[in-house]
Amino acid sequence: MTRRISTLTLSIFLTLIAPIALAEPTASDRATARTLAQEGQHALEIKNYTMAIDKFSRADSLVHAPTLLLGLARAQVGSTKLVEAQENYNRIIREGVAPNSPKSWSKAVDDANKEVGAISARIPWVTITVLGPSSPEVVIDSTPVPHASLGVKRAINPGSHKIRVSAEGYLPQEKSIALTEGQSLSVNLELEQAPESAPPAEKKVAAVAVDTGTSSGGGEWRRTVAYVAFGVGGASLIIGGVAGGLAIAKHSQLSDACPTA
Secondary structure: OHHHHHHHHHHHHHHHHOOOOOOOOOHHHHHHHHHHHHHHHHHHHOOOHHHHHHHHHHHHHHOOOHHHHHHHHHHHHHOOOHHHHHHHHHHHHHHOOOOOOOHHHHHHHHHHHHHHHHHHHHOOEEEEEEEOOOOOEEEEOOEEEOHHHOOOEEEOOOEEEEEEEEOOOEOOEEEEEEEOOOOEEEEEEEOOEOOOOOOOOOOOOOOOOOOOOOOOOHHHHHHHHHHHHHHHHHHHHHHHHHHHHHHHHHHHHHHHHOOOO
């Protein structure tokens, strides 16, 4: 195991020393990338794939090389990020190496050709079809899905995913899916039109006329009120007088019936 790690480390060192077509890294970049590559390889050996992905990604951003991409792809396979791993394998193959490149580079290309086939067979596929709106917005987990990918097979990593679909004028919909390696799944989502919002009810306020006495007809209004009040008062006096007269008559009848001594 120790000899294997030493061989891999030596290959990485040769990678960092070799010239590249892009802008030449500084000596500090190479030193940092070398350390990151060693740490990434160690993380890969102990199956700490998350750390290995981080280390190899940083190293390759400083000094781009097929050996670093190969380490990154293998770490992504270990963490079941198969779609990303396949892309990095294909990138190694697509870029190739120059005839005078180190043997470690040529070996990285050969390894990528051997390993990518097994990864391709393990990748799941999902076909998402949205019924209703003509231009829906689809998001898988946190990644937007282009319209061109709707209705056709789309590569996706195995595991649990959440699909969110929305469109203007439609009720949004969400669906959870789980895919195993090599599985193909079709998902049909039909959006319902959102109900039209009812216009707000108009508040009817009863108009109340309040006379302030400042209008030209104010005198007539006050006179009318006075007449009504006088009439009510007069009626009260009449009723009181009638009641008083009846009482006096009643008293007179009682006096006649019961004369005093």
